Amino acid sequence: MTSASDVPRPVPLGTWPTPLEPMPRLAQALGLGADDLWIKRDDLTGTGGGGNKIRKLEWLCGAALAEGATHLVTTGAPQSNHARLTAAAGARLGLETALVLAGSPGGAAQGNLALDALFGATVVWAGDVHGQALTAAAEEVTARLRADGAVPALIPFGGSSALGARGYVTCGRELLTQAPDVDTVVVALGSGGTMAGLVDPLGPERVLGVHCGAVPDPATTVSAFVSDLSGTPHAPGSLRLRLDQVGEGYGVLTGPVMAAMNLTARTEGIVLDPVYTGRAMAGLIAAVEDGDIAPGRRTVFLHTGGLPGLFGHTAAVEAAVSDLGTRSRTL
Numbered sequence: 001m002t003s004a005s006d007v008p009r010p011v012p013l014g015t016w017p018t019p020l021e022p023m024p025r026l027a028q029a030l031g032l033g034a035d036d037l038w039i040k041r042d043d044l045t046g047t048g049g050g051g052n053k054i055r056k057l058e059w060l061c062g063a064a065l066a067e068g069a070t071h072l073v074t075t076g077a078p079q080s081n082h083a084r085l086t087a088a089a090g091a092r093l094g095l096e097t098a099l100v101l102a103g104s105p106g107g108a109a110q111g112n113l114a115l116d117a118l119f120g121a122t123v124v125w126a127g128d129v130h131g132q133a134l135t136a137a138a139e140e141v142t143a144r145l146r147a148d149g150a151v152p153a154l155i156p157f158g159g160s161s162a163l164g165a166r167g168y169v170t171c172g173r174e175l176l177t178q179a180p181d182v183d184t185v186v187v188a189l190g191s192g193g194t195m196a197g198l199v200d201p202l203g204p205e206r207v208l209g210v211h212c213g214a215v216p217d218p219a220t221t222v223s224a225f226v227s228d229l230s231g232t233p234h235a236p237g238s239l240r241l242r243l244d245q246v247g248e249g250y251g252v253l254t255g256p257v258m259a260a261m262n263l264t265a266r267t268e269g270i271v272l273d274p275v276y277t278g279r280a281m282a283g284l285i286a287a288v289e290d291g292d293i294a295p296g297r298r299t300v301f302l303h304t305g306g307l308p309g310l311f312g313h314t315a316a317v318e319a320a321v322s323d324l325g326t327r328s329r330t331l
């Protein structure tokens, strides 16, 4: 039996709906029609500098508040956008935030980490651990907080769970009111909740996920969230995935990613990040090249945010600035 108070409810954190804008100059640069390519601006979701995690956090923080939480605890890489936005959500809701980050102290505090500090989060360095071991470290932090009398809410890696993914069910429905004729939505696939949420209202054939190397088994990961959301088993084989943009691994800059960042910035004035949205755009460009995305149909690029991460990514900043060298002179 569920009562009305058991039904999870989102807490407002974002600014909705996010805009859907045309990208005519990028479309034409890629050989598409000027009206074929659009961008859904989920980089402009509001709180904490924006990004896709805000839609998930509305649901996850709603559940945390319903449980009487005093603290948010989550995990991530040192340049995690999700950790930054969890810290911002905590600040906005009057909750303490503890970030359990892979790595050790002493690195340059830039990009997302500088913003984590501004939002007043506590950072617990977990050492060189990933996946299950990082989650175990977060569980240990949660247990210690509980022993001290706090009420911690553990927010899953990347905000991805069936509950967090509901934020992208909402986004998919929002997009269908803005562009009912959408043929393909291109999205970066990290921890998988964003793609899974979109598949629910749009169907697997209209969502193209570009794997960024954040999880070992992207199809199974996304499929499990889709199953949880719908309550019926989902076949991983029906998902549209591109696995060709991972390069040397999660976060490592590739030539196609830098080229996609440059082209998008120079044709539309839109900044992408080297870890997620740059990979997603490189995947979109590859899909146009091999005909998976064709002229005459409406393609929407979902901009999931990540701008602060660019300033925490030394290789991408250096690549951008060294390119400037070729166009600089002194008077």
Ligand SMILES: *Cc1c(COP(=O)(O)O)cnc(C)c1O
Pocket: 051, 052, 053, 081, 082, 158, 160, 188, 189, 190, 191, 192, 193, 194, 195, 273, 276, 277, 304, 305, 306
């Ligand atoms: C987390 C993140 C993604 C990936 O979303 P998932 O739901 O984890 O797959 C994409 N883009 C940016 C900028 C992100 O921070």
